[in-house]
Amino acid sequence: MSSESLKxxxxxxxxxxxNVLDRFGDKWSTLVILxxxxxxxxxxxxIHKVIGDISQKMLTVTLRSxxxxxxxxxKVYPEIPPRVEYKLxxxxxxxxxxxxxxIKWADQNFSxxxxxxxxxxxxxx
Amino acid sequence: MSSESLKxxxxxxxxxxxNVLDRFGDKWSTLVILxxxxxxxxxxxxIHKVIGDISQKMLTVTLRSxxxxxxxxxKVYPEIPPRVEYKLxxxxxxxxxxxxxxIKWADQNFSxxxxxxxxxxxxxx
DNA sequence: TTTGTTACTTACTTTTGGTAAGTCAAAGAT
DNA sequence: ATCTTTGACTTACCAAAAGTAAGTAACAAA
Numbered sequence: 001m002s003s004e005s006l007k008x009x010x011x012x013x014x015x016x017x018x019n020v021l022d023r024f025g026d027k028w029s030t031l032v033i034l035x036x037x038x039x040x041x042x043x044x045x046x047i048h049k050v051i052g053d054i055s056q057k058m059l060t061v062t063l064r065s066x067x068x069x070x071x072x073x074x075k076v077y078p079e080i081p082p083r084v085e086y087k088l089x090x091x092x093x094x095x096x097x098x099x100x101x102x103i104k105w106a107d108q109n110f111s112x113x114x115x116x117x118x119x120x121x122x123x124x125x
Numbered sequence: 126m127s128s129e130s131l132k133x134x135x136x137x138x139x140x141x142x143x144n145v146l147d148r149f150g151d152k153w154s155t156l157v158i159l160x161x162x163x164x165x166x167x168x169x170x171x172i173h174k175v176i177g178d179i180s181q182k183m184l185t186v187t188l189r190s191x192x193x194x195x196x197x198x199x200k201v202y203p204e205i206p207p208r209v210e211y212k213l214x215x216x217x218x219x220x221x222x223x224x225x226x227x228i229k230w231a232d233q234n235f236s237x238x239x240x241x242x243x244x245x246x247x248x249x250x
Numbered sequence: 251t252t253t254g255t256t257a258c259t260t261a262c263t264t265t266t267g268g269t270a271a272g273t274c275a276a277a278g279a280t
Numbered sequence: 281a282t283c284t285t286t287g288a289c290t291t292a293c294c295a296a297a298a299g300t301a302a303g304t305a306a307c308a309a310a
Contacts, residue, residue, distance in 0.1 A: 017156075019235065019239075020230070020231030021231075022152075026267095027147075031143070034134070034142070043288090044287070045287065045288075056289070057267080058266095069245075071238075080277075081275080081276080081277090082289080084287080091238075095234075099227075103142045105219070106146075109220075113195060113216075116193065117194055151297090151298095173257095183297095185258060205305085205306050207258080
């Protein structure tokens, strides 16, 4: 095994790949980015409605971590009831094409994956 | 809000995007695919060594779900001690470029993200 | 007879995510 | 004057996913 190219994956903190895949490796970040990409800006409850099955709690922590990484910006209007608008930053927008290409692959290969999945599950029973 | 384009994200089972993102949304699948892509075939313990911080348990469940989806093939040699070889299928290989483009983005924007992240954490204290 | 080998399981703990209720402050309804 | 509504969250509690460490199988070598 030629280990030179492989060992780079071993250390999480210093490895950009591991770092970004860890963000993808949470349940909601990529989806929130895609949703934000559909509109110029969206309010908290609008995102919540679109995704449907995300909890308020997870939507807040996801938006917060995306904000921390500089992918999403958050603008609070000091009104009552409160109004908060979220939008992708330029950095966030620059990520979108890469996620989209993934989605495109998913669309193209969805039936193939599903077929394989149900075949595999049959064998298990 | 123009909801036509947005509502597609709402249903997990029928939405290819949701389906593939859910697979990405586990902690290890993408990383295992990248590792397998570096070599023609790899044995269980070889993958385990390369990734380093994955548990045996999670490596088995990750490989099983990738196998179920038809992204990875598993070949068992009936020997003792056992030998099992894993490799990407054609479908698995076809996914690699899309993950790679993500990794490339991560490499290019890593410092920017890290800077934003530490800035954000400072404000919190 | 004990040890080593490889690819796993299993039981148990910790972390992550989900659920439902509560908070805040003011405007509008009763 | 009190009661309800509104939007963006928190908080307390519960469930699911992932991590840890030990065990298993089957045989060959020491």
